[in-house]
Amino acid sequence: MQPNLSFEQAPPLGVPFRFFLVAPWFGVAAGLLLPWAGESAISSRWSPAVLALTHLLVLGYLLQAMTGALFQFVPVAAGGNVWRPRLVAAILQPLFLIAAALLATAFLAGSGAMLRGAAALFVAAVSLQVVVIGLALWRTPAQGATVAALRLAIGGLAATVGLGAILAEGFAGDHGWPLVTIVNIHAGWGLGGWALMLVAGVSYFVVPMFQLTPPYPHRLARALPLALLLVLGGWSAQILGMNAEWVTAIWLAGFCLAAGYAILTLWLQRHRRRRIADPTFLFFRGAMFCLLGSCISAVVMTMLTSIGDDSRCAWWLGILILPGAFVSLINGMLYKIVPFLCWLHLQRLAGIGAVAPNMREMIPERAQRRQMRLHFLSLALLLLTTFFPAAAGVAGVVFAASCAWLGWNLTGAARAYRTFRGRISAAAAGPAP
Amino acid sequence: MSATPVLLAHHKHCDDLFAGAEAAAYAGHWAACRDAFQRFSGEMTAHFATEEEVLFPAFETATGNTGGPTSMMRLEHAQMNALMMQAAQAAVVADSEGFSGAVETLLILMQQHNMKEENILYPMCDRVLSANDLALERELATRTAGTCPP
Structure with a gap:
């Protein structure tokens, strides 16, 4: 059996857009939390505001955008048939939205009941996602490194949310569980097993496609997800009790894998045949430099304990990894996916003879570049707050403004789509009698 | 012997021509862009003709399937032709916004089209048509000579 080449495999436009259009606004919420949290956000990874804004980013921004991408990517690029995508997306997306808002509120209010409620919602929603997307990926006849990485990423998501639910119960109740160790394992699976695994699998496909680079070397592409899984298995074993040196070694091994992926991607981009540097390319390259920067920082923090013992290290690493690597990458990808899907669906509706607005007419490149500059400015400010905590408020507002601008640009593409679709419908109806 | 590797290599050749035309437009060298884009369009037209007049009919005859992947x-060839026409018109009047918008859209459509062909359709053709001597290299060369500027 071969994957179907039919356009009918692609879900209706509303399925991925439901997620894409909402994601940046969680970035706005996370950014606006920073002026409110103030300097305490930088000094401790356990402060309620930091926990809230971290989860607004990973569950609001990243999970929404990545789920939307999976609904599009799995049928079109991996040949998987997703069961009733419109229905599943209509259930999942509001559940994610409510659960992320509830979880952030739970952290800020210190409410165990709300923590349990948010965890229950996430477990229900992610279970549905894992079954539906996982089944499509399991059954697809397509093979290759991308499909293998996506399958593991879905498993990584399940592990992350499962551990998150255990933590919610651990914090809400009084069980005497080793919560710090579980938090570290939970974060490892979320960042490495879900986010990095998914990004790697998708980039095997889109980096050569968007930038005309050589393909990722087959063996390395195959080995990276498996190596990540191995490292995460070792990382999880610390729950059984492990020598501190081993824990550090596994921690560094995970960062080295991420660095290997970043260096390989940067090398491929350096050998691209497409010579222009568009915003998506610059976002992608910025994301890879941030990922590489986080790996170098992790090594320095391990070798120089005078630096590594500073509580601000978590903030520095968190900024490089979350807004630096993952938000940058998603931001750039959305600038390709959203306008292209608008064009593709309009072209299909209008027929070959009609001229649908092209991608740059959906989101002008000038608007993309300006928003990109603001995003990287916000990133620099967020990193500077490590040394000047008083700047946290300004950095948060600038990051929120950048996310709002992205949201506005994406909505602009949706507006252009609606306007042109209205014209097609009017033309099809013909002149009024 | 499989016949499609020549088409696969030709995809890469067309990508290079595309990248050259795009880079010229970004540098504001519109005369060079028009020349490069004309060459690219000619190669693409020859490529589409080879597939639509030689490869696809042979595949459809062998499988009895005319409504499937071919x-x-x-349809995607027609969509790419429409975008190439838009880009060519923009190049004539040195409209950088119009040109970059059309080629940006064309690039993604072209790449996902190529991936479908290279990963799915060409292997299917090679399996089904292993006994046919399609001589695609000669067909492509003939058509390229007919559609590309000297």
């Missing part, structure tokens, strides 16, 4: 590929 019809989808024909």
